[in-house]
Amino acid sequence: MATVNYVAELIEYAQRTGSKVIFEEVSSEGPDHEKTFTQRVICNGEVYPEGVGRSKRQAKHNAAEHALRLLRGLLEKQPASNVVNNQSVNDNSFEETDFKGILNDYCQKKRLTHDYIEVKRSGRPHSLQFTYKVVIKEKEYPVGEGKTIKQAQQNAAQQAWSALQEQSDWDSKVSLRSTVSEDDAMMMSSTSTSTSTSSSLEPTKSSSQSEPISTSDSIVFMDSSNPLNDQVAVENEGMADSVSNTPTESRFASQFDSIKSLGKGGFGHVYKVRDIQQNKKYAVKIVRGKKKALREVKALSDLHHTNIVRYYNCWMEDTDYKQDSSLDSTSSQESSPQFLYIQMELCGSKTLKHWIKERNRGTLQDSNRRHESLTIAQQIVSGVEYIHFKKLIHRDLKPANILFGQDRAVKIGDFGLVTADDDDDETPMERTNETGTTFYMAPEQFENIYDRKVDIFAFGLIYFELLWKMSTGHERVKVFKDARNQKFPREFPLTFSQEEQIMKSMLCKEPKQRAEASALKAELEKLAHILNPQKTEHQQNVTV
Numbered sequence: 001m002a003t004v005n006y007v008a009e010l011i012e013y014a015q016r017t018g019s020k021v022i023f024e025e026v027s028s029e030g031p032d033h034e035k036t037f038t039q040r041v042i043c044n045g046e047v048y049p050e051g052v053g054r055s056k057r058q059a060k061h062n063a064a065e066h067a068l069r070l071l072r073g074l075l076e077k078q079p080a081s082n083v084v085n086n087q088s089v090n091d092n093s094f095e096e097t098d099f100k101g102i103l104n105d106y107c108q109k110k111r112l113t114h115d116y117i118e119v120k121r122s123g124r125p126h127s128l129q130f131t132y133k134v135v136i137k138e139k140e141y142p143v144g145e146g147k148t149i150k151q152a153q154q155n156a157a158q159q160a161w162s163a164l165q166e167q168s169d170w171d172s173k174v175s176l177r178s179t180v181s182e183d184d185a186m187m188m189s190s191t192s193t194s195t196s197t198s199s200s201l202e203p204t205k206s207s208s209q210s211e212p213i214s215t216s217d218s219i220v221f222m223d224s225s226n227p228l229n230d231q232v233a234v235e236n237e238g239m240a241d242s243v244s245n246t247p248t249e250s251r252f253a254s255q256f257d258s259i260k261s262l263g264k265g266g267f268g269h270v271y272k273v274r275d276i277q278q279n280k281k282y283a284v285k286i287v288r289g290k291k292k293a294l295r296e297v298k299a300l301s302d303l304h305h306t307n308i309v310r311y312y313n314c315w316m317e318d319t320d321y322k323q324d325s326s327l328d329s330t331s332s333q334e335s336s337p338q339f340l341y342i343q344m345e346l347c348g349s350k351t352l353k354h355w356i357k358e359r360n361r362g363t364l365q366d367s368n369r370r371h372e373s374l375t376i377a378q379q380i381v382s383g384v385e386y387i388h389f390k391k392l393i394h395r396d397l398k399p400a401n402i403l404f405g406q407d408r409a410v411k412i413g414d415f416g417l418v419t420a421d422d423d424d425d426e427t428p429m430e431r432t433n434e435t436g437t438t439f440y441m442a443p444e445q446f447e448n449i450y451d452r453k454v455d456i457f458a459f460g461l462i463y464f465e466l467l468w469k470m471s472t473g474h475e476r477v478k479v480f481k482d483a484r485n486q487k488f489p490r491e492f493p494l495t496f497s498q499e500e501q502i503m504k505s506m507l508c509k510e511p512k513q514r515a516e517a518s519a520l521k522a523e524l525e526k527l528a529h530i531l532n533p534q535k536t537e538h539q540q541n542v543t544v
Contacts, residue, residue, distance in 0.1 A: 004065075005061075006061055006062075006064035006065040006068055007023075007060060007061055007064045009064070009068055010041065010064040010067060010068055013068065013071065014043070018278075019043055019044050020043065020044055020045075021041060021042070021043050021067075022041070022042040022043075023039055023040075023041060023060055023063065023064075024039060024040050024041075024042055025037070025038075025039050025056070026038040026039060026040055026050055034054075035054070036052055036053070036054060036059075036109060037052070037053055037054070037055060037056045037058070037059040038050050038051070038052050038059055038109060039051050039053075039056065039059040039060045039062075039063040040063050041063050041064060041066070041067035043067060043071070044278070045312075045313070048063070048066055048067035048070055049063075049066040049067075049070070049102050049105075049106075049161075050063060050066075050105070050106070050109070051063030051064070051065065051066055051105065052105050052106075052108060052109040062105060065101075066101075066102055066105075069098055069101075069102075098154075099154055099155075099157035099158040099161050100153060100154055100157045102157070102161060103134070103157045103160055103161055103164075106161075106164065107136065112136050112137050113136070113137060114134060114135065114136040114137075114160075115134070115135050116132050116133075116134060116135075116153045116156060116157075117132065117133050117134075117135055117140075118130065118131070118132055118149075119131040119132060119133055119143050127147075128147070129145060129146075129147065130145065130146055130147070130148065130149050130151075130152035131143050131144070131145050131152060132144055132146075132149070132152040132153050132155075132156040133156055133159075134156045134157060134159070134160035136160065136164075141156070141159055141160035141163050141164075142156075142159040142160070142163060142389060143156060143159065144156030144157070144158065144159050162304070163389075250317055250319070250321070251315060251317065251341075252273075252284065252286075252317060252321050252341055253321065255275060255276060255277070256273035256274060256275055256276065256282075256284070257273070257274055257276055258272075258273060258274040258281075259271050259272070259273050259321075260272045260273075262283065262349065268285055268286050268287030268288070268293075269285070269286045269287075269320070269321070270283055270284070270285045270286075271283070271284050271285075271286070271321070272346060281346045282312065282343050282344065282345070282346050283343075283344045283345065283346045283347065284341055284342065284343050284344070285341075285342045285344065286320060286321055286339055286340070286341055286342075287339070287340050287342070288338065288339060288340070293340045293342075293416075294340070295415070295416065295417075295418060295419075296342070296414075296415045296416045296418065297311070297314050297340070297342055299392060299415040299418040300342075300344070300415055302390060303386070303387070303390060303392075303415075305382075305383055305386040306379075306382070306383075306409055307379045307380065307382050307383030307386070307409065307410055307411060307412060308383050308386065308387070308411060308412050308413075309344055309345050309347060309403065309411045309412065309413040310344060310345035311342070311343075311344055311345075312343045312344060312345070313342075313343040314340060314341060314342045314343065315340075315341050316338075316339065316340060316341070317338070317339050317341060318338055318339070319338065319339065320338075320339050345405065345411070346406065347403035347404060347405050347406070347411055347413070348403065348404045348405070348406065348408075350403075350404060351399060351400050351401070351402060351403050351404075352376070352399035352400070352402035352403070352404075352410070352462075352466075353398075353399035353400040353402075355376075355399075355404075356399055356465055356466065359469065360469050360470055360471060362469070369466075369467065369469075370467065370495075370496070370499075370531070371531060371532070373463070373466035373467045374524065374527060374528060374531065376410050376466055377459075377462075377463045377466060377524055378521070378524045378525070378528065379409060379410035380397075380402065380410055380412065380459060380462065380463075381459065381517055381520050381521045381524060382521060383410070383411075383412040384397070384412070384455055384456075384459060384517045385517035385518050385521055387412070387455070388421065388452045388455070388516075388517050391420060391421045392418055392419070392420060392421055392452075393418065393419050393420070393421050393451065393452045393454065393455060394412065394415065394417070394418055394455050395417040395418065395419060395436050395445075395454060395455070396414060396416070396417040396436045396437055396440075397412070397440060397455050397458035397459055397462065398437050398439070398440045398458065398462065399462060399465065401413055401414040402462075417436060421451055421452045422451050422452075436454070436458075439461075439480065440457075440458040440461050440462070441454070441457075441458070442454040442456075442457035442458065442511070443457075443484075443509055444511055445457075450511065451511065453511035453512075453514045454511075455517075456506050456514045456515065456516075456517065456520070457506060457507060457511075457514065459506060459517075459520075460483075460503050460506030460507040461480065461483060461484070461507070463499070463502075463503055463506070464483050464488070464503055465480075467492075467496055467499060468488075468489065468492060468496075483503075483507065484507065485507075485509075486503075486504050486507050486508070488500055488503075498527050498530065499527070502520065502523050502524070502527070505519075505520070505523075506520065
C-alpha cells in the first residue's frame with residue numbers, strides 16, 4: 001500500500017481553503033547516531049501537535065499528519081451547511097483525529113511509558129459503556145468513555161493530551177499558569193511574541209521574534225499585522241508597555257470590517273466583526289487594560305472546550321475604537337498601551353437569560369422545557385467540569401454569562417472574575433469576599449474562604465431556574481430565596497422528583513457536601529437515559 005503524503009495533502013488543503021501554513025522546527029535532541037527531530041505545523045496562527053521523527057523529513061511528515069487530523073475534526077464539528085471556499089466540510093479526504101497516535105508520539109519523544117487501563121464497563125450486553133484511563137509514568141489522567149473499547153481509549157487519550165498540555169513543563173517556553181496566590185495565579189508575568197505570518201508553505205526556522213508561547217489549546221498570541229510588536233505582558237501592578245514602534249494605524253480598523261456593536265457596559269464594548277482576510281466572523285471585546293481584563297485573557301487562552309467560549313487572540317492599542325469617525329480617536333489616549341482587544345468566538349445574540357425569559361412568558365409550563373433544560377444543564381456541567389479540571393473557579397456563573405454558539409451549543413463565557421482553585425481542599429485559601437453576582441453566590445462566597453464548590457451552588461440555582469416557570473420578578477425573588485435553602489415549590493417534586501434530588505446535592509449549605517461537577521455530569525447522564533431511553537447520547541443542540 002502506498003504511503004500517504006501528508007505534507008502534500010496539507011499543502012493542497014491550504015491552497016484549497018486559502019490557509020497560511022508554516023512548518024516550524026522545534027528541536028533536535030540526542031546524540032548524532034540516535035537523534036530525534038521535532039517539528040510542528042502553524043496554520044492560520046494556530047499551533048498544532050508536534051511531530052517526532054528520526055529525520056527532519058519524518059518529523060515534518062508526522063506533524064502534517066497531526067495537523068490534518070485535527071483540522072478534519074474541527075471541520076466535522078461545523079454545521080453541514082458550512083462551506084470553505086466551495087469545499088464541503090463533509091469532505092472525507094482527511095482522517096478522524098487520532099489522539100492515541102498523537103499521545104504515542106509524545107511519549108516516544110519523552111521516552112515515557114504509558115498504558116490504557118479499563119476502569120469499568122456498564123450497561124446491558126447489547127449497549128455496553130466502557131471507561132478507560134491513561135497512565136503515564138505511574139500518573140493517572142482523567143477517564144474517557146465510549147461505546148467501544150477503541151472509542152473509550154481514544155477519549156481517554158484526548159483527556160490525557162489536554163492534561164499534558166496544561167502542565168508547566170509541557171513546553172520549554174513560559175507557562176501561563178501559576179499557583180502563587182489568587183490574583184498571581186491569573187496575573188503571572190509573561191510575555192508572548194507572535195509567529196511569522198509568511199504565506200510560504202515551506203519550512204521556516206523559528207527565531208526569537210517568531211517563537212510562539214505554547215498554550216493548552218495550541219493558540220498563540222499573534223499579531224498578523226506586525227509580528228515584532230505583538231506583546232502582551234503583565235508586570236507587577238499592570239501591563240508593560242508594548243514595543244516603541246507600535247503602528248499608528250489601528251489593527252482593529254484595518255483587519256476587520258462589517259463592525260457592529262453587540263453590547264456595551266462596565267465590562268467594555270463587544271463588537272461583531274468580519275476578518276477581512278479570512279472572511280470569517282468573530283466577536284471582539286474592547287476593554288481598558290486592567291488586571292481584570294488580563295485575568296480573563298489568561299484563563300481563556302488555556303481553555304479549549306466545546307462548552308466554553310473560544311478565545312483566539314488579543315492585542316493592545318493606544319485608543320478605543322470609535323464607530324463615529326467624526327470623533328477624535330486620540331482624545332481618549334492615555335498612557336500606552338491603554339486598551340486590550342480580545343478576539344473570541346462569535347456566539348448568538350441571545351443568552352440563557354433570554355431563553356429563560358421566553359419560556360416564562362407562556363401561560364402554561366412548556367412540556368418540552370424539561371428535556372431542553374436537561375440538555376442545557378448537561379452542557380453547562382460539562383464546561384464547569386473542565387474549568388475545575390483546569391484548577392480554576394469561574395465565580396460568576398449565571399444565565400446572562402451563558403451563551404449559545406453558532407452551532408447552538410451552550411457556551412460558558414465572561415471569565416472576568418475567574419481565579420485559581422485550591423491545591424489543598426482541606427485548607428481553602430483566603431479570597432476577595434462578595435465577588436460575583438449576589439443572586440447566584442454561594443453562602444461562603446459572602447465570606448473570604450471558599451473554593452470551586454461556589455460554581456456548583458450557582459449551577460444548582462441555574463438548573464432550577466431552567467425548569468421552573470416564574471412569571472414575575474417578585475415571585476422569582478421569593479422562590480429563589482427558598483431554593484437557596486433547598487426548599488422548592490410544593491408542586492416541583494411532583495414533576496421533577498429526580499431533578500430535585502440532584503439540585504439538593506448542589507445546594508447544600510456546606511461546600512464539602514456538594515457534589516463535584518464530574519459526579520453531577522454522571523447523574524445528569526443517568527437522568528437523560530431515564531427520560532429518553534431510546535437516545536443513548538444527549539442532544540447537543542437546543543432551540544434558542
